[in-house]
Structures are given as C-alpha cells and as structure tokens.
Amino acid sequence: MTAVATQEKPSFSYSGRFAPSPTGPLHFGSLITAVASYCDAKAHQGKWLVRVEDTDIPRIYPGSEEHILTSLEAFQFETDAEIIFQKNRLDIYESVLDQLKKEGLIYACQCTRKMLGSNAIYAGTCRNLNLDFQDQAIRVKVKDQQICFDDRLQGLHCSNLQHDLGDFVLKRRDGIINYQLAVVVDDYLQGITHVVRGSDLLDNTERQIWLGELLGYPKLSYMHLPLAMNDQGQKLSKQNLAQALDLSKAPELLQQAIQALGQPNVDLDRPEVMLKQAVAQWNIDLIPHGQELSGRYL
Ligand code: GLU
Numbered sequence: 355m356t357a358v359a360t361q362e363k364p365s366f367s368y369s370g371r372f373a374p375s376p377t378g379p380l381h382f383g384s385l386i387t388a389v390a391s392y393c394d395a396k397a398h399q400g401k402w403l404v405r406v407e408d409t410d411i412p413r414i415y416p417g418s419e420e421h422i423l424t425s426l427e428a429f430q431f432e433t434d435a436e437i438i439f440q441k442n443r444l445d446i447y448e449s450v451l452d453q454l455k456k457e458g459l460i461y462a463c464q465c466t467r468k469m470l471g472s473n474a475i476y477a478g479t480c481r482n483l484n485l486d487f488q489d490q491a492i493r494v495k496v497k498d499q500q501i502c503f504d505d506r507l508q509g510l511h512c513s514n515l516q517h518d519l520g521d522f523v524l525k526r527r528d529g530i531i532n533y534q535l536a537v538v539v540d541d542y543l544q545g546i547t548h549v550v551r552g553s554d555l556l557d558n559t560e561r562q563i564w565l566g567e568l569l570g571y572p573k574l575s576y577m578h579l580p581l582a583m584n585d586q587g588q589k590l591s592k593q594n595l596a597q598a599l600d601l602s603k604a605p606e607l608l609q610q611a612i613q614a615l616g617q618p619n620v621d622l623d624r625p626e627v628m629l630k631q632a633v634a635q636w637n638i639d640l641i642p643h644g645q646e647l648s649g650r651y652l
Contacts, residue, residue: 367398367399367400367547368395368398368399368400368401368547368548369395369400369401369402369403369544369545369546369547369548370391370392370394370395370400370401370402370403370546370547370548370549370550371391371402371403371404371405371541371544371546371549372387372388372391372392372402372403372404372405372431373404373405373406373407373537373540373551374387374388374404374406374407374422375406375407375408375410375413375533376406376407376408376414376415376418376419376422377410377413377414377415377418377592378415378418378591378592378596378598379415379417379418379421379422379425379592379598379599380418380421380422380425380598380599381590381591381592381596381597381598381599382582382590382596382597382599382607382610382611382651382652383552383581383582383589383590383591383596383651384599385425385429385599385607385608385611386552386579386582386611386614386615386647387550387551387552387579388426388429388431389608389611389612389615389629389632390550390577390579390615390641391550391551392431392629392633393615393617393629393632393633393636394548394550394577394636394638395548395550396629396633396636397633397634397636398548400547400548401434401435401545402431402432402433402434403433403434403435403437403438403544403546404426404431404433404437404438405437405438405439405440405540405544406419406422406437406438406439406440407440407533407536407537408439408440408441409440409441409444409447409530409531409532409533409536410530410533411441411530412530415592419439421598423437424601425599425601428599428601428604428625429604429607429608429625429629430624430625430626430629431629435544438540438544440531440536440540443536443540444531446539446543447525447531447535447536447539448531450535450539450569451492451524451525451535453569454494454524454568454569455487457568459494459495459568460492460493460494460495460524461480461481461483461484461485461492461493461495461521462480462483462485462486462487462488462490462491462492462493463479463480463485463490463491463492463493463521463523464480464483464485464490464491465479465480465491474519475517475518475519475520476493476519476520476521476522477520478520478521480493481493481495481521489527490527491523491525491526491527492523492524492525493521493522493523493524494521494522494524494564494565494568495521496515496516496519496520496521496522496564497515497516498514498516498517499514499515499516500512500513500514501513501514501515501560501563501564502560503559503560503563503576505556505559505576505577505578506575506576506577506638507553507577507578507579507580507638507641507643508553508556508578508643508645511556511559511560512560513557513560515560515561515564519561522534522561524565533558534558534561534562534565535565537562538562538565538566538569538571539569541562541566541571541574542566542569542571542572546574547572547574547575548574548575548576548577549574549575549576549577550577550579551577551578551579552578552579552581552589553578553579553580553581553645553646554581554589555578556578556645559576559578577638578645579615579641580641580642580643580644580645580646580647581645581646581647582614582647582649582651583646583647583649583650583651584596584650584651584652585650589646590651590652596652597652604625605622605623605624605625605628606622608620608625608628608629609622609628612628612632614647614649614651615640615641615642616640616641616642617632617635617636617637617640617641618635618637618640620632620635
C-alpha cells in the first residue's frame with residue numbers, strides 16, 4: 355500500500371517527540387520522558403515536537419491538558435512546531451481507516467468484552483463475517499509472522515502478533531480511535547524518525563511497526579526508557595497517585611530527572627540553561643538499562 359498523503363509531511367534527519375496523554379497531570383515519570391526525548395533530539399541537532407494524545411475522551415482528566423502545557427512552559431522546553439492535539443485530527447484517522455478498508459486489511463467486529471471473556475488473544479471470530487462497519491469495533495488483520503526491532507536501550511524485541519495478541523482494535527465500538535492507530539499516523543505525518551518513551555509501551559511497538567508497514571510508512575528508531583517507580587515498586591501513574599509536578603520547583607525537579615537518567619550533573623539554574631547543559635552532556639550509554647529505575651520517586 356502507498357503512504358496516505360493526507361497532509362504535507364516534513365522530513366528531517368532526526369525528529370523526536372513527546373506525546374503525553376492528558377489522563378492526569380504531568381508527574382515525575384512524564385518529566386523523565388520529556389527530558390530524554392528532548393535531549394536526545396537536540397543532541398542530534400534534531401527537531402522536538404509535542405503532541406497531546408487525547409482521542410480517548412472519557413479518560414481525559416479535567417485540567418490535565420492545561421497542566422501539561424503549563425509544565426512544558428515552566429520547564430522551558432522549546433518545541434519546533436506548533437503543539438498538535440489528536441482530538442482535532444479525527445478526520446485524518448478516519449481517512450486512514452477508509453484506505454485500510456479499501457485494501458481489505460481491516461474488518462468490523464461485534465464481539466463484546468463479555469463474549470471475549472478473559473482471552474487475551476483474539477481468535478479472529480469476526481474476520482470473515484463481513485459485518486457492516488457502522489457502530490462496530492474495527493480490527494486490523496495480523497499475520498503469523500515474527501516482528502522484531504532493535505531498541506536502542508532494551509536491545510532486540512520480537513513478537514508474533516497472531517500468536518501473542520491476534521487482530522487488534524483500531525477503533526472502538528464507541529467510536530474512539532485507538533491509540534495504536536493515532537500514534538502511527540501522527541508519527542508519520544509529523545515526520546518523526548526517533549521515538550523515545552517509557553518502557554511501559556515496549557509491548558505496543560510491534561503493533562505499531564505492523565501498522566506502519568501496512569500503510570507504507572518508513573521505519574522508526576525506538577528507545578524505551580526505564581520507568582520511574584514509587585516506593586511500593588509501582589510505575590508512577592495517575593492510578594498509583596503519582597504527584598503532579600510542583601512547578602515552583604522546576605529547576606530541582608529537572609536536576610533530579612537528569613540524574614535519574616544517569617547523566618552528568620547539571621548546575622541549578624533557569625531550566626533553559628540546565629537543558630542546554632544536559633543536551634551538551636547527553637550520553638545514552640549512561641542511561642540505566644532495564645525497564646525500571648532503581649530509585650524511588652513520588
Ligand atoms: N500517549 C502515550 C502516553 O502518554 C505515549 C505515546 C507514545 O509515546 O508513543 O503514555
């Protein structure tokens with residue numbers, strides 16, 4: 355299939371991004387991702403873009419979009435393009451679905467969560483039923499094929515989507531565009547070349563590579579960072595009551611995030627100056643390996 359030219363695509367040798375979901379205020383774990391994606395892009399003379407991933411309207415936490423934008427300003431990150439919001443781009447995702455439909459690569463699925471039970475692997479029940487797409491979930495077909503990528507931190511990671519997952523959902527029955535589709539389309543349309551994000555998303559990557567291949571998009575480079583954990587050994591997240599970043603302590607928090615990434619210390623200063631120093635000193639060989647940081651955070 356040829357790439358969907360829904361929008362002009364810029365092309366840079368390195369384009370990275372930070373793509374928070376507004377399901378809660380930014381916490382220390384998100385700051386680590388923002389800092390790493392920023393420093394890696396800038397250390398490669400690349401662009402750094404921000405995209406708010408807000409297609410899942412019911413999960414949006416009131417006020418968190420504003421908190422994300424205010425935080426990015428407080429930490430003085432400079433974005434190289436206007437921030438985009440996925441909820442304003444639904445027609446683009448729909449046009450990609452239309453294209454996949456024409457190619458016979460997706461189908462409507464009427465299975466409810468109840469019907470699927472606890473089966474983690476979708477058996478393809480609706481694959482050949484030829485159901486009408488109206489008010490149904492939409493799944494993409496996968497193949498019995500090993501998909502591998504060489505993560506810059508986590509090494510070789512492989513999955514056979516058919517064995518591990520089955521055909522997966524691109525649009526939910528309630529009409530919500532799934533993260534997997536929106537992320538792949540926007541990484542392409544924003545000209546992203548390098549993805550730097552938390553290792554909680556490592557297992558999503560083969561799905562995204564598969565979709566990108568179906569759509570004829572170029573391959574991306576991936577780096578999945580170790581996650582910040584709380585003192586109970588849980589990933590920092592809204593569900594685990596991670597604290598919102600205290601923006602009055604931006605320099606101190608930035609210094610801690612840079613330290614958590616194993617980078618040389620930066621002097622306390624205005625965030626802009628600290629980020630410049632962090633970029634100049636950026637060395638991915640110093641980032642702790644593995645999927646969790648050993649320190650404990652709030
Ligand atoms: N929006 C996702 C999140 O906040 C990140 C997506 C990505 O970086 O690919 O977890």
